[in-house]
Amino acid sequence: GQQLNQSPQSMFIQEGEDVSMNCTSSSIFNTWLWYKQDPGEGPVLLIALYKAGELTSNGRLTAQFGITRKDSFLNISASIPSDVGIYFCAGQAGNQFYFGTGTSLTVIP
Amino acid sequence: DVKVTQSSRYLVKRTGEKVFLECVQDMDHENMFWYRQDPGLGLRLIYFSYDVKMKEKGDIPEGYSVSREKKERFSLILESASTNQTSMYLCASSFRLVTREQYFGPGTRLTVT
Numbered sequence: 279g280q281q282l283n284q285s286p287q288s289m290f291i292q293e294g295e296d297v298s299m300n301c302t303s304s305s306i307f308n309t310w311l312w313y314k315q316d317p318g319e320g321p322v323l324l325i326a327l328y329k330a331g332e333l334t335s336n337g338r339l340t341a342q343f344g345i346t347r348k349d350s351f352l353n354i355s356a357s358i359p360s361d362v363g364i365y366f367c368a369g370q371a372g373n374q375f376y377f378g379t380g381t382s383l384t385v386i387p
Numbered sequence: 388d389v390k391v392t393q394s395s396r397y398l399v400k401r402t403g404e405k406v407f408l409e410c411v412q413d414m415d416h417e418n419m420f421w422y423r424q425d426p427g428l429g430l431r432l433i434y435f436s437y438d439v440k441m442k443e444k445g446d447i448p449e450g451y452s453v454s455r456e457k458k459e460r461f462s463l464i465l466e467s468a469s470t471n472q473t474s475m476y477l478c479a480s481s482f483r484l485v486t487r488e489q490y491f492g493p494g495t496r497l498t499v500t
Contacts, residue, residue: 308487309487309488311487311488311489313491318396318494318496319493319494320391320393320477320491320492320493320494321477321491322491323488323489323490323491326487326488328487366429366430368489370487375420375432375489377429377430378429379427379428379429380429
């Protein structure tokens with residue numbers, strides 16, 4: 279199946295900094311989902327987006343459904359050490375789900 | 388809260404063994420999914436089920452089968468385990484495809500020696 283293009287692949291940031299990552303696709307999606315996965319654990323759903331242009335927040339996390347419906351962005355403000363993990367996006371088109379390969383985030387105290 | 392549980396967190400099996408991975412969800416979800424996750428390859432769909440006794444092949448069904456006898460339970464079966472099936476296996480469920488949110492279990496790390 280299709281894989282989404284997710285960037286960057288990895289990020290090393292100082293505690294307190296803001297973080298941005300994005301996913302792009304050649305296909306139009308009806309839904310964008312953002313997950314966080316800690317080492318050895320299953321992914322946990324952070325934010326779900328259903329409409330083009332939608333901007334949704336979950337605490338320090340904000341995600342947007344791109345106007346073209348082919349991309350999505352996730353921002354984390356004022357990062358803290360527990361933000362460490364792998365973040366990945368998922369998009370749905372029809373009955374199919376597609377996943378990004380993840381952004382590995384390291385927060386340096 | 389949605390809860391998806393998987394029968395084992397870690398499994399070590401020998402080549403040729405038959406392996407059963409079980410997944411249970413407690414939210415009355417119609418849809419259940421099995422993925423494997425490998426470094427650099429992301430999540431790949433093995434099988435999914437949208438109802439009891441129904442199953443559909445995903446992107447990589449070869450070497451796997453599934454069983455869904457009850458709505459809350461979805462089993463992944465490796466008929467004859469091979470070393471290239473060493474991976475992290477993730478189960479997910481969703482209420483309906485239209486709601487579009489998948490919830491994942493904690494994963495099973497399977498090693499085939």
